[in-house]
Amino acid sequence: MSNSSPDTLKYAGTLAHTALRSPSPLQAVGSLVPSEQVNDEIIIVDVNAADECTIAAYSNQVTTKAILDSYLFQPTVHAGATISPVLRMPVAETFPLDANCGVLPSVRLQFGIIEGQIEEVLIKEYRLQLRRIIRELTIDKLGNVQESMPELRFPANLLRLVKDGFASSVTHTEPGARLEMTAEEWLYLNDAEVASFIETRLRRMFAVLADRFRQEGQMAPAISSSDGFYDNVDYALRDRIPASPKNFPHVSEQIFRSISDFVGSGGHFGGTWGRIVGSSGGLYLDIAKRETTTVGQPRAVILEKGLLDLIK
Amino acid sequence: MIRIVHISDLHFCASARRVGPQAYLRYVLDKRSLPAKPVAAAVAAARATFMPSSHDPDLSYFAAKFICENLGDHDVILITGDLATTGMPPDINVASAYVSQPAKSVGSYLSPSNAPTLLSDPTLPIIFLPGNHDRFEDDAGACGSTNFDNAFKNVWAAGRNGIEIFPLTNSDTMERLFLISADFCLSSDQHSSPIGWPARCGQGLAYNNIVSDMVYKSNQIRGAYPEAGIIWVSHFPPAPQAAGFCGSLELLNHSAVIKGALQAGIEFILAGHIHEKISFDVGGVKIICAGAACTYAEKQGNWIHSLAFNVKGGQVSLTDEAHYRWNEVAADFILQPLSF
Numbered sequence: 298m299s300n301s302s303p304d305t306l307k308y309a310g311t312l313a314h315t316a317l318r319s320p321s322p323l324q325a326v327g328s329l330v331p332s333e334q335v336n337d338e339i340i341i342v343d344v345n346a347a348d349e350c351t352i353a354a355y356s357n358q359v360t361t362k363a364i365l366d367s368y369l370f371q372p373t374v375h376a377g378a379t380i381s382p383v384l385r386m387p388v389a390e391t392f393p394l395d396a397n398c399g400v401l402p403s404v405r406l407q408f409g410i411i412e413g414q415i416e417e418v419l420i421k422e423y424r425l426q427l428r429r430i431i432r433e434l435t436i437d438k439l440g441n442v443q444e445s446m447p448e449l450r451f452p453a454n455l456l457r458l459v460k461d462g463f464a465s466s467v468t469h470t471e472p473g474a475r476l477e478m479t480a481e482e483w484l485y486l487n488d489a490e491v492a493s494f495i496e497t498r499l500r501r502m503f504a505v506l507a508d509r510f511r512q513e514g515q516m517a518p519a520i521s522s523s524d525g526f527y528d529n530v531d532y533a534l535r536d537r538i539p540a541s542p543k544n545f546p547h548v549s550e551q552i553f554r555s556i557s558d559f560v561g562s563g564g565h566f567g568g569t570w571g572r573i574v575g576s577s578g579g580l581y582l583d584i585a586k587r588e589t590t591t592v593g594q595p596r597a598v599i600l601e602k603g604l605l606d607l608i609k
Numbered sequence: 610m611i612r613i614v615h616i617s618d619l620h621f622c623a624s625a626r627r628v629g630p631q632a633y634l635r636y637v638l639d640k641r642s643l644p645a646k647p648v649a650a651a652v653a654a655a656r657a658t659f660m661p662s663s664h665d666p667d668l669s670y671f672a673a674k675f676i677c678e679n680l681g682d683h684d685v686i687l688i689t690g691d692l693a694t695t696g697m698p699p700d701i702n703v704a705s706a707y708v709s710q711p712a713k714s715v716g717s718y719l720s721p722s723n724a725p726t727l728l729s730d731p732t733l734p735i736i737f738l739p740g741n742h743d744r745f746e747d748d749a750g751a752c753g754s755t756n757f758d759n760a761f762k763n764v765w766a767a768g769r770n771g772i773e774i775f776p777l778t779n780s781d782t783m784e785r786l787f788l789i790s791a792d793f794c795l796s797s798d799q800h801s802s803p804i805g806w807p808a809r810c811g812q813g814l815a816y817n818n819i820v821s822d823m824v825y826k827s828n829q830i831r832g833a834y835p836e837a838g839i840i841w842v843s844h845f846p847p848a849p850q851a852a853g854f855c856g857s858l859e860l861l862n863h864s865a866v867i868k869g870a871l872q873a874g875i876e877f878i879l880a881g882h883i884h885e886k887i888s889f890d891v892g893g894v895k896i897i898c899a900g901a902a903c904t905y906a907e908k909q910g911n912w913i914h915s916l917a918f919n920v921k922g923g924q925v926s927l928t929d930e931a932h933y934r935w936n937e938v939a940a941d942f943i944l945q946p947l948s949f
Contacts, residue, residue: 505667
């Protein structure tokens, strides 16, 4: 909260307060869309139904909880009377770390309106979504957001090599090896699905690599030169991205280029572990410090098999 | 209070990141369309002889890490079955390393060989029971393997279709909670319903003698320790709603379990199997199902659950629960709001 952009909070507050103060809060919220970008932080408000709206906040600094706590659920004055909307969900327990992990959290709110006043606000849904999904759903209203968000794209040639790799991993394994079979082979994925497959495996892979580096005390390890990944990354890639052995160097090189372009244009590739950062010398991992709070705490409960002596 | 980390359906396998027919079917149903080349896909599926799903090593790594770092103060880890993809030794061995190999130091989730492990603290009880996959003789799902029993004698000494009781005592509050776990896996392929070959892979059977024994043991515990609470544990949720597509995941004779639970005054049954984080109330018995912890390509997500029970006067109450789902973008398990 203390690190958040005042402009973003002000904007979020304007939206929320306008909605709460208006006799027709949802119309008021609707009139404020499409959206506005403030620095690198974006607040999107949209109306879903007659008594529902969605607030989505993308920020590396501000959590949804901070926005809701600070603005939406504070008492407001309407027609001389103080309105204190009742929040029907314990926010403190349900909005964990949605900042700093490159997601777009969205909250679907249902307003209980009695005689034009908001009596309660029910959180119907809370999601952490891929930003591009939001964009696809609301692209007609949020063109400026689309332009502001770089997208991780993989070249067609890479997708083809990975598709070939699915087949290769099934039909050309070492003789006598236990048969591998993946959903990807079964489903004959289209290009978008193959891209999603690659992205998923990469996200998990870099998260594991980051944790391995953290274990060794390396908080900003270089993972590539300016030309391509170092061997330690290639070994990890080879284990996760299907490619025939002869195609693997091309696959690695194209993944490297895709990620470099993405982070170079301001894209966030990371998670709670930190993120990938580009520099003139190549890519490195910016690994977040983690606080462990539960390790080594005393445990009172024991498995007491001796109690069974009385049970036949 | 006794706090339990509840996970299920790890599906460890020597051949990682494999996808079985259930996941495939869910994927197709989600897409509401057939694969681009349905005939070719069917041929590929047939060639694969419907091999069951396996684990994703990256997810199992993060499950161990998350439990160690965030739920390390819990009292016990309960795994409601399907530790391995099959009961074949190579798969059981992978599972065994994950649940039995001590960490290189207390508070770590890595073994001396830097592989992830749940055993972050030698005093942390890790208890489990076999699921249908642990009893597979082969990749085609033939029933009856006993390799699980041989590998995990120290936890599961009851053998095939046995009952194991795990008595937990909170030495501060002197609360006692007995987890009575039963193996309802099919002891023979012939015991599945006659809907065809796939039924033997996913079904279980509530054998009447096992249920009777659970009731008997529960009554004995109540006689010996009147203040203690009892929870039943079954890999298969004994609920008609959990039968799966065409009954392919059904616990046959499930009503006998509910009847027995009511007879024994059981309020909770902990389960897994259907890879879905869901609860059922069947006749007043609450059945809590864990989602799959680290199964690859699981469309219903990957889950870790935290449950806290209070025990008083022989009654068990669920006082707190938290559910964490793997989030692809955060690359972490993220707390989910309770109401969703």
